[in-house]
Amino acid sequence: GIQVEQSPPDLILQEGANSTLRCNFSDSVNNLQWFHQNPWGQLINLFYIPSGTKQNGRLSATTVATERYSLLYISSSQTTDSGVYFCAVVYGGATNKLIFGTGTLLAVQP
Amino acid sequence: EAEVAQSPRYKITEKSQAVAFWCDPISGHATLYWYRQILGQGPELLVQFQDESVVDDSQLPKDRFSAERLKGVDSTLKIQPAELGDSAMYLCASSLMPSGGPKQETQYFGPGTRLLVL
Numbered sequence: 205g206i207q208v209e210q211s212p213p214d215l216i217l218q219e220g221a222n223s224t225l226r227c228n229f230s231d232s233v234n235n236l237q238w239f240h241q242n243p244w245g246q247l248i249n250l251f252y253i254p255s256g257t258k259q260n261g262r263l264s265a266t267t268v269a270t271e272r273y274s275l276l277y278i279s280s281s282q283t284t285d286s287g288v289y290f291c292a293v294v295y296g297g298a299t300n301k302l303i304f305g306t307g308t309l310l311a312v313q314p
Numbered sequence: 315e316a317e318v319a320q321s322p323r324y325k326i327t328e329k330s331q332a333v334a335f336w337c338d339p340i341s342g343h344a345t346l347y348w349y350r351q352i353l354g355q356g357p358e359l360l361v362q363f364q365d366e367s368v369v370d371d372s373q374l375p376k377d378r379f380s381a382e383r384l385k386g387v388d389s390t391l392k393i394q395p396a397e398l399g400d401s402a403m404y405l406c407a408s409s410l411m412p413s414g415g416p417k418q419e420t421q422y423f424g425p426g427t428r429l430l431v432l
Contacts, residue, residue: 237420245403247357247423290356299370300345300409302421304356 206231206295208305216311217281225276225308227291235294236267237302238276242287250276250289281312316340318424320406326430332394335427339388339408345369346383347421348391351403360404363389396431403428 207230217223227236238250251258251265253274258265262281267274274291288309292302319338327333339346345364349357360379362370365386374381378397383389393400407421 235419239423245351245426245428247405247426249420249422252420292356299359299362300419300421301347301359301362301370302349302357302407304358307356 206233206293206303208291208293208303210289210291210305210308212308213306214309214311216313219281219283219312219314221281221312222277222279223281223310225278225289225310227274227276227305229272229274229291229293229295229305231272231295233269233272233293233295235300235302236274237292238265238274239290239292240285240287241290241307247290278310281310283312283314286310286312318406318408318422320404320424320427322427323425324428324430326432327396328432329398330395332392333396333429334393335391335404335406335429337389337391337406337424339406340410340422343408343410343422344386345409345411346389347407347409348381348389349405349407349423351405351426353402357403357405360391393429396429398431401429401431 211226240248253267255269262279264277288307292304348360351357360374361381363383381391403426405426406424409421
């Protein structure tokens with residue numbers, strides 16, 4: 205099956221710093237989503253981005269499907285950005301199940 | 315903004331007891347998913363419905379887990395009997411298009427049910 209790996213596994217930032225999270229996948233995908241899981245466990249949709257670049261406020265994402273990776277950029281980080289960031293992909297098969305990556309745990313300190 | 319609803323939010327039970335979780339997807343969404351997330355890991359699919367039919371339940375432990383979506387709207391996931399290893403977050407998600415349709419669409423997740431089996 206497909207492998208979805210994220211880096212770094214852990215990241216500690218000071219408030220106001222910028223960061224880049226990476227998602228590598230081992231096969232062609234039909235769908236790629238970025239999620240933020242807050243400390244209460246809620247998975248929040250950030251981007252649906254199977255290819256190209258999107259921006260939403262302080263967050264932006266780029267997926268280069270031909271090279272099988274996606275990047276999530278967080279600028280001017282805030283303490284509320286803390287949590288786990290997952291990328292998830294849909295590939296092949298008859299179902300649309302999401303295959304989640306290994307996650308990046310982000311802690312933003314005041 | 316429409317959201318996926320789940321209840322209960324938290325459930326503590328003893329092993330060998332039965333538990334049930336409920337999910338109400340976003341109105342009009344044909345596809346409903348149940349995922350399980352063990353602490354420290356990403357969610358993994360347990361079962362996928364298109365309307366009232368099961369599309370994928372290959373990862374559902376069928377000896378103890380069951381799921382239904384009788385009218386093609388809300389869904390119930392049941393565990394009987396619960397085991398210690400079932401302690402996890404159970405997440406429900408929904409998407410607009412039916413399975414077999416375009417795969418390029420967003421899945422929306424509910425707040426989850428956090429289960430602790432003692």
